[in-house]
Amino acid sequence: MTQETPFKTGFIAVVGRPNVGKSTLTNALIGSKISIVSRKAQTTRHRIHGVLTRDREQFVFVDTPGFQTRHGGAMNRMMNRVVTQALADVDVVLHVVEAGKWSVGDDNIVPLLPSSKKCILVISKVDTLKNKNEMFDFVGKIMSKFSYDAVVPLSAVKKIQLDTLLDEISRRLPEGEPMFEEDALTDRSIRFIAAELIREKIFRLVGDELPYACTVVIEKWEEDESGAHISACVVVERESHKPILLGAKGMHMKRIASEARQDIRELLDKPVFLEVYIKVRKGWSDKESALRDLGYE
Numbered sequence: 001m002t003q004e005t006p007f008k009t010g011f012i013a014v015v016g017r018p019n020v021g022k023s024t025l026t027n028a029l030i031g032s033k034i035s036i037v038s039r040k041a042q043t044t045r046h047r048i049h050g051v052l053t054r055d056r057e058q059f060v061f062v063d064t065p066g067f068q069t070r071h072g073g074a075m076n077r078m079m080n081r082v083v084t085q086a087l088a089d090v091d092v093v094l095h096v097v098e099a100g101k102w103s104v105g106d107d108n109i110v111p112l113l114p115s116s117k118k119c120i121l122v123i124s125k126v127d128t129l130k131n132k133n134e135m136f137d138f139v140g141k142i143m144s145k146f147s148y149d150a151v152v153p154l155s156a157v158k159k160i161q162l163d164t165l166l167d168e169i170s171r172r173l174p175e176g177e178p179m180f181e182e183d184a185l186t187d188r189s190i191r192f193i194a195a196e197l198i199r200e201k202i203f204r205l206v207g208d209e210l211p212y213a214c215t216v217v218i219e220k221w222e223e224d225e226s227g228a229h230i231s232a233c234v235v236v237e238r239e240s241h242k243p244i245l246l247g248a249k250g251m252h253m254k255r256i257a258s259e260a261r262q263d264i265r266e267l268l269d270k271p272v273f274l275e276v277y278i279k280v281r282k283g284w285s286d287k288e289s290a291l292r293d294l295g296y297e
């Protein structure tokens with residue numbers, strides 16, 4: 001490749017039903033853990049821009065929330081709106097489906113894929129397939145029904161075929177100058193990432209007991225020579241969620257704060273004093289205005 005090769009840059013949206021591996025894939029591609037990963041649905045509520053710059057290309061990834069087809073609450077309507085908006089201003093859409101598991105959720109996504117955009121079908125988690133022939137049958141069935149610009153089977157966990165996917169995306173990116181600095185990981189603020197790290201700990205520790213309706217708001221952020229002094233508030237929907245989050249003798253909360261503090265310390269590379277407390281905001285996940293107050297679009 002010569003210097004005359006034009007630089008390419010563009011936005012890539014990653015869509016798919018919950019749990020198919022969108023966050024894991026985006027993280028594997030950009031090589032840094034920005035978006036949180038969890039086995040629970042609805043863990044990625046924000047649009048995240050992860051940036052990967054190669055020799056002559058810049059990929060700007062938009063990680064989108066899972067389409068929610070089962071529930072009709074304000075939260076899900078809002079999440080689908082975020083996805084639709086994300087698709088309207090990207091260059092390439094990756095529709096991620098789990099190997100061997102096409103479902104009605106995937107059928108519902110296909111009509112939402114914009115016909116004017118390049119669309120790549122990504123078959124995730126191929127490492128979970130015992131038999132390679134299963135893959136051919138699976139892809140054959142999908143392609144006989146729907147048309148995609150390319151198909152890439154891969155494994156984000158085992159790092160199989162990630163470069164192939166980047167090459168396929170690159171072929172479809174428009175020419176243009178880089179939009180971000182070389183080392184940019186995200187256009188989200190460091191505070192947002194800190195809040196995400198706290199949320200990740202909550203999901204890991206009490207995700208099975210606590211419904212999805214819980215968010216983290218950074219209320220104070222002060223940095224001086226001694227380090228960063230941060231107060232974070234976990235907003236839960238019901239009074240009954242509080243003891244779950246606290247755990248016996250507040251042990252859960254202590255662990256969440258301590259693990260999050262270590263991650264944020266690593267992120268900032270300075271001492272971190274983190275205070276995490278809980279607020280109950282009744283029914284917030286079903287009130288769009290309340291969501292807006294908390295920073296959701």
Ligand SMILES: Nc1nc2c(ncn2[C@@H]2O[C@H](COP(=O)(O)OP(=O)(O)OP(=O)(O)O)[C@@H](O)[C@H]2O)c(=O)[nH]1
Nearest residue numbers: 018019020021022023024038041042066155156157
């Ligand atoms: N075996 C295997 N597991 C994977 C792979 N990619 C993701 N997973 C697992 O699948 C689960 C869901 O992954 P996520 O990346 O959180 O999925 P998501 O689509 O972003 O989920 P939502 O945020 O709920 O929409 C996690 O437990 C991942 O570890 C893969 O390539 N192989």
